[in-house]
Amino acid sequence: MDVQKYLARIGCSGPCLPTLETLRYVHLNHVLTVPFENLTIHIGERVKLELPLLYEKIVVRRRGGFCYENNGLFSWLLSQMGFDVTILSAQVRNRFTRAYGPPFDHFIMMVKLDGHRWLCDVGFGSGFQLPLSLETDSPQVQSHGAYRLRTQGNFIFMEMKSEPEVSGTGEECWTELYKFTLEARERDDFRAMCDYHQSSASSIFFCKSLCSLLLPTGRITIMGRRLIITSLSSDGQQATKTTTDLSDEEITEILREKFGIVLHSPLTPKDVEIVPPPVTY
Structure with missing residues (x-):
């Protein structure tokens, strides 16, 4: 494995020393160039x-x-570049069932740099663009939205600011995306859950074929046979979505032209209802 080829894959060049500037640079470039997708399944x-x-x-x-x-390989890259990386386990709140997944549901990482801790995640379909500071619970505003890390009990909740409900009080609304602890984990700890997500009717990855990529102006996603394009306003606070039904031929063309993906086996698009898990966490 070649670090320089990996950096070239994500469009990074020049000397990449283990600094905060470099961490932000490679994190942002990764989410802009490497799709979040489960097409192998x-x-x-x-x-x-x-x-x-x-x-x-x-x-x-x-x-x-x-x-x-994505996070498994990115954590290796950061370690090879000289960063102090700790693998963490997170539990995602499913936006369809509103239930949290079990431990090892999501692979994330913490980077310690100059006495400061940063949350990194380049493997989440609607995640942040730049590393989030673990040293504050204040909102952290980025180009595609505002995020915060809220501690409650034994967990840290990663949340994204959402639009206030029309009938609400007008107060800020935050949507929980996942929860995690800072307990160090090993790569092998995630194998069982990786298998689960490839075969369980309670997993979004088994029930829905997905391919999504962050864009400077929003996001492009294929879910099943639907193309979903999210466009942000100039201030990044308002988002509009357009949805288009696709044929098999159009899916193949868009995967190639918009995501740079050419599959060597036929894709079976899938978008079925997720079965709520029998156990909640």
């Missing part, structure tokens, strides 16, 4: 987490992946 194959296989898929074949893949 929907071409009848299995996701494998060995680092050389992830490198081959994401860097050499220019694919993307879901959290265990």
Whole structure:
């Protein structure tokens, strides 16, 4: 595996020393160039987490992946660049069932730099663009929205600011995206949940074929047979969505032209209802 080829894959150049500026640079470039996608599952194959296989898929074949893949390989890159990286486990709040997933539902990481802790995540479909400071619970405003890390009990909740409800009080509304602790984890800890997400009717990744990429002006997503384009206003606070139904041929064309993805096996688009999990967390 070659660090320089990985950096070239995400459009980074020049000396990349382990500084905050570099961390922000590679994090942003990663989410702008490497799609969040689960298409491997929907071409009848299995996701494998060995680092050389992830490198081959994401860097050499220019694919993307879901959290265990994108964050799994990105954590390796940061370590190779000299950053102090700790792997963390998170539990995602499913926007369809409104239930939290089990431990190891989501792979994220903490970077310690000059006495400061940063949350990094390049493997979440609607996540932040730049690392979030773990040293504050104040809102952290970025180009695509505002985020905050709120501690409650044993968990830290990663939240995104959302539009106030029409019938509400006009106060700020925050949507919980996932929760996590700062307990250090190992890569192998996530294998069972990676298998779960490839076969469970309670997993969004099994029930819906997804491919999504952050854009400077919003986001482009294919879910099942639908193309969803999110466009942000100039201040980044208002978003408009357009949805278009796609044929199989159009999906193949958009994957190639907009995501740089050419699949070697036929894709079976999928978008079925998620079964609420029998256990809540």
